[in-house]
Amino acid sequence: MSADRTVPTWLVRGARPLGGDPTDLLLRDGVVAEVGAGLTAAGAEVMDADGLVALPGLVDLHTHLREPGREDAETVESGTLAAALGGFTAVHAMANTDPVADTAGVVEQVWRLGREAGHCDVRPVGAVTVGLAGGRLAELGAMADSAARVRVFSDDGHCVSDAVLMRRALEYVKAFGGVVAQHAQEPRLTEDAQMNEGELAGRLGLSGWPGVAEEAVVARDVLLASHVGSRLHVCHVSTRGSVEILRLAKARGLPVTAEVTPHHLLLTQDLAATYDPVYKVNPPLRSAEDVRALREGLADGTIDAVATDHAPHPAEDKECEWAAAAFGMLGLETALSVVQHTMVDTGLLDWAGVADRMSVRPARIGRVADAAEPHGRPLAAGEPANLVLLDPGTRRTIDPTDLASLSRNTPYAGTTLPGQVVATFLRGRPTVLKGAPA
Ligand SMILES: [Zn+2]
Numbered sequence: 001m002s003a004d005r006t007v008p009t010w011l012v013r014g015a016r017p018l019g020g021d022p023t024d025l026l027l028r029d030g031v032v033a034e035v036g037a038g039l040t041a042a043g044a045e046v047m048d049a050d051g052l053v054a055l056p057g058l059v060d061l062h063t064h065l066r067e068p069g070r071e072d073a074e075t076v077e078s079g080t081l082a083a084a085l086g087g088f089t090a091v092h093a094m095a096n097t098d099p100v101a102d103t104a105g106v107v108e109q110v111w112r113l114g115r116e117a118g119h120c121d122v123r124p125v126g127a128v129t130v131g132l133a134g135g136r137l138a139e140l141g142a143m144a145d146s147a148a149r150v151r152v153f154s155d156d157g158h159c160v161s162d163a164v165l166m167r168r169a170l171e172y173v174k175a176f177g178g179v180v181a182q183h184a185q186e187p188r189l190t191e192d193a194q195m196n197e198g199e200l201a202g203r204l205g206l207s208g209w210p211g212v213a214e215e216a217v218v219a220r221d222v223l224l225a226s227h228v229g230s231r232l233h234v235c236h237v238s239t240r241g242s243v244e245i246l247r248l249a250k251a252r253g254l255p256v257t258a259e260v261t262p263h264h265l266l267l268t269q270d271l272a273a274t275y276d277p278v279y280k281v282n283p284p285l286r287s288a289e290d291v292r293a294l295r296e297g298l299a300d301g302t303i304d305a306v307a308t309d310h311a312p313h314p315a316e317d318k319e320c321e322w323a324a325a326a327f328g329m330l331g332l333e334t335a336l337s338v339v340q341h342t343m344v345d346t347g348l349l350d351w352a353g354v355a356d357r358m359s360v361r362p363a364r365i366g367r368v369a370d371a372a373e374p375h376g377r378p379l380a381a382g383e384p385a386n387l388v389l390l391d392p393g394t395r396r397t398i399d400p401t402d403l404a405s406l407s408r409n410t411p412y413a414g415t416t417l418p419g420q421v422v423a424t425f426l427r428g429r430p431t432v433l434k435g436a437p438a
Helices: 076-085 104-117 140-145 163-174 199-204 212-228 240-251 262-266 269-274 288-299 335-344 351-365
Strands: 010-017 023-028 031-036 045-048 053-056 058-063 088-093 121-124 179-182 232-234 256-260 387-397 416-426 429-433
Touching (some): 053 351, 058 076, 088 416, 104 140, 140 163, 163 212, 240 288, 335 387
Parallel strands (some): 058 088, 179 232
Antiparallel strands (some): 023 031
8 A cells, every 4th residue: 555645646658758768657655666668557647748758856956945034036935836847856945045044943944944835845055154244154064963954055145255264164064975055256356247247348338247256266166175175066157267177177086066057058148238137147147158168068067067046036126227136037947948948959968968967966966866855866666756747849938927936037038948847746746737836
């Protein structure tokens, strides 16, 4: 008999795991019970997945859920529903909330809200420094030991620019196999910066944000991680120079990983010419040459993962003049489509590659591949039934009012993108069916 009677058995017929040959998947008791052609199961719910690609449930290393503190922009409930609709079964919730997630109490609150919502697993990211202020280390050990079992630490939104603090954080997380995720932005080089530095910024009268402000921190942190023998993860890489530094680091076998956002794989600085703050983001949109290098870096594995940097903002913080607007854009519900468009439809990655960069590797980096409830596992018998089924053959035009997010700041409004998530399963239970909340 079923160990958990609340999870019905599902027979998914004719899905294509990693884009391969069609097969059936039997999901029972929260795990993939069987994979093979012509499966039967009495009493099972049947889903016709003819032509759909099956991938392990996506894992986001970089989500801003805004709760506690900015529930007008997003909540754990709305953000994780957006995640499920985007095919995610786990998200890492960034620490720049109000209060900041810099204590065991706050990370446990976020973790509990995630469990209550039930749309996907929420893994809180702990702040590196108290209040993200860059002054002294937060209680990293207490957050690691908490019920939330924090393993990723980041001051994201801010750079840990002090080399001594960064070194101490890297040393500290070694004790429990944690990782420091750096938002690489040299603060003095980016004072008042508004968009990518260059001729266009000059013409638009917006202060420039040089690529070297990112690259200088990436290079320093690679050297620090090497010196300390600890794990560094670089958030939202945006320049060709950063990709080159990471390529050198990996050639030396250093324990460094990196992510790129969907928007940096697709959009360029040219959009700033509209002066529409929906395109204002940190780090800024870069040149077409940078976009090419980011795609190549993701394709050859120099960049390990796609991470959304989903950053909801209410209208009053985005619908104003460029210089006054907040940085950030939505990402969860469009990430897979943008990756299909930029990486799969261009021939740079196959679906197995997408599974690797959006599930397997981010799960390992975020330490959820070997957790009590693991993610990023193969679609094989005995593995947890965390999966997404998508229709790569459909196209959809993005309407911001259709999104589950409480905010509307998507840069893709009115844009037609390929692919649609049809269903998402979290431990055998559907969170999304027929493209809608289950
Ligand atoms: Zn950031």
